[in-house]
Amino acid sequence: MSPELSTLLLVLFFSGCCVALLLELLLQRAVRTGSLVPPRMYMEILVDAPLQHVWDYASDVARQPEWMHEMKRVEMLTPGPIVVGSRGRATVRIFGISTTDDVVITRLEPPHAFGIRHEGKFTGEGLLEFSAVGVQKTLIRWMEYLRPPLFPMLAGFLQRPILRRIFQSDLSHLKEILEEG
Helix, strand or coil: CCHHHHHHHHHHHHHHHHHHHHHHHHHHHHHHHCCCCCCCEEEEEEECCCHHHHHHHHCCHHHHHHCCCCEEEEEECCCCCCCCCCEEEEEEEECCEEEEEEEEEEEEECCCEEEEEEECCCEEEEEEEEEEECCCEEEEEEEEEEECCCCHHHHHHHHHHHHHHHHHHHHHHHHHHHHHC
16 A cells, blocks of 8 residues: 555544544534434334233343344343343344343333343443233334444434334334234
């Protein structure tokens, strides 16, 4: 590689980093002042199954890799039944990259709410809420907020449309499993 090309690549790299840092700071300020909402993801689906049946399956941590495509393995680190404060660890692979996701259960209100706090490389929170619609249907609402370790606000906004589609696909997979019985 010629010295001129090496210099050009270095200038482009540092220029890109400066632009990303500037965007990060501007986005953080906009969120802090309330002129922009954080890059949370919202998904929902209506399942043709009773609330208790949906809750029993979806809140069973050991079974979550069956319907969450990106979760490859999960284990509870806290013994005993799951309660608020219980800790778990999942191996997650998104975009071909594997990472460990340490989580803490932050909300557990059977059969209506299951919340977690992400404490791994990607921090954030997730909340699944379940509502009966009549006797035989259940509405699932899912909010997820993930902050990447580098340029968290900028990367959060960039990843949001992609991850939202992935998580909506997870809900569709959950619906298939629950409706097939």
